[in-house]
Amino acid sequence: MKKKILVIDDDEHVREYLVSLFSNNGYEVAVAEDGKQGLAQAKKMMPDLITLDIEMPGEWGPRFYHRLSQEPDLKTIPVIVISGLPGHQRAVEKAAATVSKPFDRDKLLKIVKQTLT
Amino acid sequence: MTSQILIIDGDKKHSNRLKQQLETMSCELVVSQTPEEAVENLRQSHWDIVLANPFGRIDLSECLLSTKKENSGIQLIVFARKDRLNAAMDVFSTQAFSYLEKPVNKKKLSFVLASAEDQIRLIKENKKYARQVRYLNDNQDLLNQLFDEVPCNISVQNKDLVITKTNKEFNYHFGESIGQHCYAVYKKRTTPCPECPVARTFEDGRSHRTEETVTSKSGQHVNVLTQTAPIKDKNGQITRVMELSINISQIRQLQDHLASLGLMLGSMFHGVKGTLTALDGGIYQLETGISQNDLTAVTNAHSQIKTMAEKIKKMVAEILDYAKSRELNYEQVDVKKFVKSVVETSRPLAKKALVRLKVDIPEHPGTIEVDAGWLEAALVNFLENGVEACQVEKKKKTHSVLLAVNRPDRDQICFTVSDNGIGMDQEIKDKLFNLFFTSKGPTGTGLGMFIANRVIRYHGGRVEFVSKPGRGTTFNIFLPTQKPGKPSEENLMDITTHSDILDADEYNH
Numbered sequence: 001m002k003k004k005i006l007v008i009d010d011d012e013h014v015r016e017y018l019v020s021l022f023s024n025n026g027y028e029v030a031v032a033e034d035g036k037q038g039l040a041q042a043k044k045m046m047p048d049l050i051t052l053d054i055e056m057p058g059e060w061g062p063r064f065y066h067r068l069s070q071e072p073d074l075k076t077i078p079v080i081v082i083s084g085l086p087g088h089q090r091a092v093e094k095a096a097a098t099v100s101k102p103f104d105r106d107k108l109l110k111i112v113k114q115t116l117t
Numbered sequence: 118m119t120s121q122i123l124i125i126d127g128d129k130k131h132s133n134r135l136k137q138q139l140e141t142m143s144c145e146l147v148v149s150q151t152p153e154e155a156v157e158n159l160r161q162s163h164w165d166i167v168l169a170n171p172f173g174r175i176d177l178s179e180c181l182l183s184t185k186k187e188n189s190g191i192q193l194i195v196f197a198r199k200d201r202l203n204a205a206m207d208v209f210s211t212q213a214f215s216y217l218e219k220p221v222n223k224k225k226l227s228f229v230l231a232s233a234e235d236q237i238r239l240i241k242e243n244k245k246y247a248r249q250v251r252y253l254n255d256n257q258d259l260l261n262q263l264f265d266e267v268p269c270n271i272s273v274q275n276k277d278l279v280i281t282k283t284n285k286e287f288n289y290h291f292g293e294s295i296g297q298h299c300y301a302v303y304k305k306r307t308t309p310c311p312e313c314p315v316a317r318t319f320e321d322g323r324s325h326r327t328e329e330t331v332t333s334k335s336g337q338h339v340n341v342l343t344q345t346a347p348i349k350d351k352n353g354q355i356t357r358v359m360e361l362s363i364n365i366s367q368i369r370q371l372q373d374h375l376a377s378l379g380l381m382l383g384s385m386f387h388g389v390k391g392t393l394t395a396l397d398g399g400i401y402q403l404e405t406g407i408s409q410n411d412l413t414a415v416t417n418a419h420s421q422i423k424t425m426a427e428k429i430k431k432m433v434a435e436i437l438d439y440a441k442s443r444e445l446n447y448e449q450v451d452v453k454k455f456v457k458s459v460v461e462t463s464r465p466l467a468k469k470a471l472v473r474l475k476v477d478i479p480e481h482p483g484t485i486e487v488d489a490g491w492l493e494a495a496l497v498n499f500l501e502n503g504v505e506a507c508q509v510e511k512k513k514k515t516h517s518v519l520l521a522v523n524r525p526d527r528d529q530i531c532f533t534v535s536d537n538g539i540g541m542d543q544e545i546k547d548k549l550f551n552l553f554f555t556s557k558g559p560t561g562t563g564l565g566m567f568i569a570n571r572v573i574r575y576h577g578g579r580v581e582f583v584s585k586p587g588r589g590t591t592f593n594i595f596l597p598t599q600k601p602g603k604p605s606e607e608n609l610m611d612i613t614t615h616s617d618i619l620d621a622d623e624y625n626h
Contacts, residue, residue, distance in 0.1 A: 011391050013421060017398020024405060034490075036462065057490030059462070059497070060568065070469075084390025102393035105401065 002028040003116050006047035008038035008064065009082070010056040014101075018051060018082075025109055035064025042074050049116055054083040054091050065092045078115045082108075120165035120234055122146040125155040125181075126196075127173030131220060135168065138223055142230070152177060159184045166233050168194045170219060171208070172201050178208045185212050190240055192233040196221050270341070270362045273348065274299050274315050281357060290364075292334040299360065303331040304543055318345040318358045330547045331362070338547055340369040389429065396425035445488035445575055447600045452482035452522060452530070459493050460520065463500040467518065472507045472536075474500070477521035485530055485598045487576055492596075495569040496520075499534040499592050502566065506538025506590060513537060530598050535591040541584040550580075577601035 005027045007018045015031045022029045030045050032038035036059045042050065050068075054061035061081065069075045081092050084101035092098075096115045099108055122144050126132035132148050139146050149155035152175040159167070159180060171178045185193050196217040197205045206216055214236065215229045264271060265285040272294070273282040280294045280302065287294070291302050299315065300306040309316065314325035326344045333339055341362040348357040399421035406414030456478055467474040500518055507516035521533040541549070550570040573580050578596035 011395060013395030013398055013425065014391060016421075017395060017401060020398070020402060020405065055568065057488070057494050059494060063498070063501075084394070101390040102397050105397070 002026060003049065004028045004030070004045055004047040005112070006030050006032065006038065006042055006045060006050045008032045008035065008050060008056070008061075009053040010034055010058075011053070014053070014082075021105060021109070022112070027112075033058070035059030035061065035067065038064050039067050039071075039074075042068065042077065043071070046073070047077060049096075049112060050077055050079045051082050051112075052079050052092065052095075054081060054085045062091050065095075069094070080111060080115060120144060120230075120237060121163055122166045122168060122230075123158050123164045124148045125158075125167065125169035125171075125173075125177060126150065127152070127170065128219075135221060135226075138226065139230075142227065144230075156180055164188075164191050165237050166192045166194060166230065168196065170196050171205060172197055182209070182212060190237070192236055194229055194233060269364075271359060272299060272302075273357050273359050275357055276319055278309055278313070278315060290333045290339070303329070305332050306542060310544075314343055314345045315358045315360055318347050319355055322347050322355055328365075329362070330544060332543060339364055340366045392425055392428050396422060396429065399425055445491060447486050447488060449484045449486055450489045450492075451484050453478065455485075455489060455493065456482075456520065456522060459496045459500065462493065462497045463504065466501050467504045470504050470508045471516070472504045473515065473517035474504075475517055475519040477519060479522060479524065482522050482524070482530075483598075485596065486600050487596065488572075491572045492576065495572040496532060496534070496594070498566065498569040499532075499594065503534055503536035503538060503590070506536050506540070508538070510537070510539040510587075512587070524598075525595070528598055530596050532594040532596070533591060534594070535589065537589040540586040540588050540590055542586050546582075546584060549582075 003026075005022050007015055007022070007029060008031070009015050009018065010033055015033075019029045019031060030041055030047070032041045034056045038050070038052070038059075052061045052064065061083065065079060068077070068079070078096035079092060079094075081095045081098040082101060082103065083091070083098070085091065097111045099111060122139060124132055124135055124139070124146060126135060126148070127150060129150055132150055136146065136148050147158055149158045152173060155169070155177055158164075167181065167184070169177065169181055171181055181193060181195075185191055192214040193209065193212060194215050194217060195205045195209050195213040196219045198219050202216055202218055205213075209216075214233050217225060217229060267284065268286060270287040270290055271284040272280045272287050275281055278299050280297055280299055283291075283294055294302040298309075300308065300310050300313070304310060310329075312327070314327045317323075317325045324344060324346050326342065329341050329343055331339050331341055342365050343360055343362040346359045346361070347355040348359055350356050399418050402414060402418035402421065406412070406418050456476060460474060460476060464474060500520060503518035507518065510516065516537055518534065518536045518538075521535070523531040523533065525531055550566055570580055573594055573596065576596050578594060580592060580594050582590060582592045584590035
């Protein structure tokens with residue numbers, strides 16, 4: 001069965017990129033534009049992994065993470081922060097990994113694979 | 118006896134007798150039997166005791182008195198015939214240590230000499246002590262001067278954190294503070310600071326260093342580096358702790374300046390990074406399209422790469438112009454709908470925390486031109502901070518957060534977010550909008566208020582707030598109603614009376 005990844009990023013092009021990258025590598029992918037949508041989507045699809053941008057209008061990354069960690073069913077889902085914000089490594093301290101934009105595709109896929117196993 | 122004694126006596130027989138007697142007492146002595154010898158010997162200053170009959174062939178009273186005046190340490194013992202003794206007393210008065218009747222009684226002489234020697238010893242000791250006191254006074258003056266003139270603030274605190282001593286620099290910056298609590302003087306607090314370095318030094322006897330923001334007597338916030346040192350008594354018990362602080366505001370300002378410069382560049386490059394990621398995405402799509410021989414995918418990817426290349430070109434131009442890399446997407450927003458959306462977003466958290474969310478909005482608040490997405494995120498952050506401030510406040514029975522909307526004038530709107538939560542002390546207030554500062558422990562990121570404030574400032578607005586520990590906090594968020602730089606247009610705004618304060622649930626339905 002395919003592992004499910006939820007991509008949360010306000011940049012449409014980045015979302016598209018991550019969707020094709022993950023789906024071409026055998027994952028099932030869903031997207032959300034901000035934290036609010038992300039939480040609704042997470043509840044719906046119960047992803048195995050979430051990639052999260054930090055600076056987003058509507059509801060930004062750390063706020064989403066805080067909400068996610070309050071949900072008993074969702075709080076164990078690993079989150080990989082993918083952001084270009086300086087200092088984003090400290091934004092979500094319990095993130096499974098942090099990846100800086102622009103990222104190395106192979107490295108990201110490796111991190112995703114490692115996180116999911 | 119080790120005293121050096123000069124005998125002045127013109128009566129040879131008597132003086133010889135005195136000499137014999139004193140030699141048996143192992144005194145070092147010289148006898149002057151003529152006035153000339155006497156004058157010559159008196160000129161030497163090493164005598165401890167002068168045993169003299171002033172009324173010989175020549176009256177030596179004046180000479181003896183001037184010698185005594187010059188060297189007050191000499192003990193003068195005057196002897197004279199019984200009928201001249203009163204006259205001697207009249208002349209020498211208290212300048213003589215004792216008066217003896219001639220012929221001098223052997224026993225009496227030994228007593229008087231013993232007393233004179235005691236007196237000499239006491240005088241010498243007194244002189245020694247006086248020298249030591251002078252030395253101590255000089256040293257104390259030096260230490261006081263050092264304490265006062267050292268170019269940093271020094272205060273000494275007792276176990277109750279009450280200031281017992283301060284130096285000049287401290288008084289200059291914080292005023293006369295002896296008898297006051299250090300936390301009241303330094304931070305205008307009513308309770309000791311958490312992680313107080315002075316208290317820690319009292320506990321472990323070690324020196325501790327912290328960085329603090331303190332408030333001077335003129336109300337200026339000053340960044341200081343503090344270091345403590347224990348002051349111990351003879352038994353090694355710490356009775357007081359010295360706290361030394363150095364003003365590092367200029368260094369901090371420079372650091373802040375560099376940080377904001379870095380942040381500005383970071384913010385610009387953040388946009389660039391996102392675009393580069395999207396460009397990378399385009400390349401990936403292109404590669405995938407080519408490998409799968411999918412012309413549509415290739416065309417789409419080509420178009421995306423072209424768009425991204427254009428965007429990067431524009432961004433680089435903006436960076437070179439020191440312009441903002443992130444443009445706000447301004448749109449006309451209906452304030453009522455906007456507030457509704459803000460409240461809807463914040464309501465789940467408030468409900469969970471059992472905090473009432475209230476809304477106070479004019480009947481016709483009109484429209485504003487803002488980036489709705491960003492502004493909503495910022496306002497939600499203020500509201501949720503209010504809810505969280507209520508959540509940690511345990512004394513009050515009910516908690517509420519109010520979102521009020523006001524139009525102070527046609528060109529301005531004010532969103533007020535007010536809570537009756539825990540409130541903020543001076544330290545939190547000072548750092549509130551700092552990047553990565555949080556008062557919420559591990560759950561806080563230190564990003565929310567920083568970004569919220571940045572969003573308001575991007576809009577050309579400002580944030581003002583008042584807060585009292587235990588009472589709550591009120592934020593007033595002022596925003597221009599139009600995109601800054603745009604000429605003011607006639608706005609059909611109806612700024613009339615406020616409706617009653619409604620519960621958020623009521624407002625939304």
